[in-house]
Amino acid sequence: MRMVKKWNAGCLFAVMVLLLFSAAALAAPSGNGAKTPAPVVDKAGIIAKDDVQRLSERIREVEAKHGVRIGICVQKSVKGSIGKAANQLLDESYSGGTNGGIVLLLAMDSRDWHISTDNAMRMRITDDEGIPYVGDQFLGQLKKKDYAGAFESYVNAVDTLLVYYEQQGKPYRPSDEFSFLALLLAVIASCIGGWLVRAGLISSMSNVTHAAEAGTYLERDSVNITENSDTFLFMNVTRTPKKKHKSGWNGSGRDSEHGGGGGKF
Amino acid sequence: MASTAVNYQCPNCTAPLSFQPGNDKVTCEYCGTEFETQVIEDMFRQKEEMAARAADARDAKWDTEAAGEEWDPDEVAMMKAFTCSSCGAEIVSDGNTMATECCYCGNPVMLPQRFSGMIKPDYIIPFKKTKEEAVVALKKFYEGKKLLPKAFTANNRVEAIQAMYVPFWFFDSEVEAHASFRAEKRHIIDMPDETITETSVYECIRSGTMRFSRIPVDGSEKMDDAYMESIEPFDYSEMVPFSTAYLTGYLADKYDVDAEASAPRADKRVETSAIGVLGETVMGYDVYSCKESAVVKGEGKVSYGMVPVWILTTRYEGKPYTFMMNGQTGKVVGSLPYDKGKALLYPSIAAFILMPILYFLIKMFL
Structure with a gap:
């Protein structure tokens, strides 16, 4: 009987240890990089388990395809700078990828988002153009509270940029892409420019013009100002909102080891 | 006889x-x-x-x-x-x-x-520039004109060159000017989320007196007013009392537009300049504009003089082109023909050079 009790206690202990390990694996960034944390950590409970499962599979697929580490972590709250917290999370839980790592951290109370990349990933997804591109892909869904959709878009965007890098040998830059609108505006502006050049050249062919004033014949010494009064009438105040960067973009958290950027959603 | x-x-x-x-x-x-x-x-x-x-x-x-x-x-x-x-x-x-x-x-x-039945000119500005200098000045006038047809310069022969003393009225004007300006002073405050622009509006009243001397207005109906105004200014320090001896060898016209008929042209210029002078005293503002003005002219003296002008005529595609040169200063004025092909080619080249530059600049802001 005592043997059975001992066996039961052993089994219970083993289950508890197993549970503890499982919890640790799913937990927020704690521990060291040697562990393999879950690709998706939702501490705010905003996405369904099925979605977490589906996203995790998709992330693992992309990770395997490109030899990188990708993470998504949703926190109820983040103390201090979200950029630094994302960097710490990347270093502790999503580093070690052959071709770098990237993590998306959300703070639900302040509605901040931040993507952190290590230097290897920074070469593939640049701070100035790659990160804003990734942000643009999911931010609309994030604002509409379609969190699962937003995270999937995030993973797809990272996949797209990594594929581009592997195929082209250089990071993706949206500014390199052809823009029909920019071409149309450039054509219109250059036509106006050409027309102005034409008008200027034609006007240079003649210097015959009526004299509008007689300043040359003014005797400067004779000028005598007899009345000089300035009266304040009124004041107009106009307020012009500053054009904010889309997504409330900021690059806080960047340092010599980390790239990325973020904003509000 | x-x-x-x-x-x-x-x-x-x-x-x-x-x-x-x-x-x-x-x-x-x-x-x-x-x-x-x-x-x-x-x-x-x-x-x-x-x-x-x-x-x-x-x-x-x-x-x-x-x-x-x-x-x-x-x-x-x-x-x-x-x-x-x-x-x-x-x-x-x-x-x-x-x-x-x-x-x-x-x-x-x-x-x-x-000369009879007309007043004798008070002054004359003698010719300083010769016929040869006029031809050289005209050729120089062609230089740098990108749209000038090749045929115009290649076959260019000055068809006629005439040196003419053109009758001019010189108006001395003492004026009293009054003007009301609306002036604005802008203060821009840069806030994190917005830019606040405070525009303070002022009414600036200015009055003053000033004197203009010898505003030239041609007294010849034949001479194009725009050409005559374009060859200004003249160096009055070389103006001398009139003598018919200076006219020898030159064409000379007597006036057929009298001083009274010419005066409005001088008055208009005086008014513009007088308001401009008052405007120069509206200082310390970012922008100002004249809302009302009144210029009262006092008694002014008018003198009559002869001014030296070289008139050069050339012909291109059957059409005469007239150029005039200030016979004292050498300033050449005129309107040249332009090649329609060049007028299309050069702007097109400019547009093609501009297009890629503008494309990348626009893409940066999109």
């Missing part, structure tokens, strides 16, 4: 006399004898009076019925005949011509009869 014109001939060798640009004296080109302008003026005054009387007599005998066909009365009024005292040729000239040259023998001719 009584001579109706006076040739300015050298008393020494009887060669035609002409005033040389840049000289104070009248020089005979043939024997080199120099004469003071006053001496020449006195010498020929009597001849001019006689010529004028002879011309009056001829005018009295002007019989349009005797001509092959009837002259239009306006044409009769416009054209006058005179006899060259050198070769005897009968020449018809414009009614306003005071000095010209005989088209047959080339002698410079004064038409003193034309």
Whole structure:
């Protein structure tokens, strides 16, 4: 009987240890990089388990395809700078990828988002153009509270940029892409420019013009100002909102080891 | 036959006399004898009076019925005949011509009869630029004109060059000007989320007196006003009291637009400048504009003078092109023809160069 009790206690202990390990694996960034944390950590409970499962599979697929580490972590709250917290999370839980790592951290109370990349990933997804591109892909869904959709878009965007890098040998830059609108505006502006050049050249062919004033014949010494009064009438105040960067973009958290950027959603 | 014109001939060798640009004296080109302008003026005054009387007599005998066909009365009024005292040729000239040259023998001719009934000019600005300088200046005027047709310069021959003293009125004006300006001072406050612009609006009243001297307005109906205003300014320090001696060898017109008719052109310019002078005193503001103004002109003096102008005419594709040069300063004015092909080519090149630059600039802001 005592043997059975001992066996039961052993089994219970083993289950508890197993549970503890499982919890640790799913937990927020704690521990060291040697562990393999879950690709998706939702501490705010905003996405369904099925979605977490589906996203995790998709992330693992992309990770395997490109030899990188990708993470998504949703926190109820983040103390201090979200950029630094994302960097710490990347270093502790999503580093070690052959071709770098990237993590998306959300703070639900302040509605901040931040993507952190290590230097290897920074070469593939640049701070100035790659990160804003990734942000643009999911931010609309994030604002509409379609969190699962937003995270999937995030993973797809990272996949797209990594594929581009592997195929082209250089990071993706949206500014390199052809823009029909920019071409149309450039054509219109250059036509106006050409027309102005034409008008200027034609006007240079003649210097015959009526004299509008007689300043040359003014005797400067004779000028005598007899009345000089300035009266304040009124004041107009106009307020012009500053054009904010889309997504409330900021690059806080960047340092010599980390790239990325973020904003509000 | 009584001579109706006076040739300015050298008393020494009887060669035609002409005033040389840049000289104070009248020089005979043939024997080199120099004469003071006053001496020449006195010498020929009597001849001019006689010529004028002879011309009056001829005018009295002007019989349009005797001509092959009837002259239009306006044409009769416009054209006058005179006899060259050198070769005897009968020449018809414009009614306003005071000095010209005989088209047959080339002698410079004064038409003193034309001086009667009009006021004598107070001043004259003598020619300083020669015919050769005028041609060189015109060629220089062509330089750098990208749209100038090749054929225009390649086959360019100056068809006619005339040196003419153009009658000008010079207006001295003392004015009292009043103006009300609306001025704005802007203060921009840069906030994190917005830019606040505070615009303080002021009314600035300014009054003052000032004097303008010798605003030139041409008194010739024939001369294009825009051309005459374009050849300004003149250096009045070289303006001298009028002497007919300066007219020798040049065409000279008498005024056919009197001072009263010319005054509004000077008044308009004075008003613009007077308001501009008051505007210059509106200081310390970012922007200002004149809302109301009044310019009261006092009694002004008007003087009458002759101004030197070179008139150069060339022809391209059957169309005459006239250029004028200030005979004192050498400033050339005129309108050149332009090649329509070049006028399309150069802007197109500019547009093609601009397009990629603008494309990338626009993409940066999109």
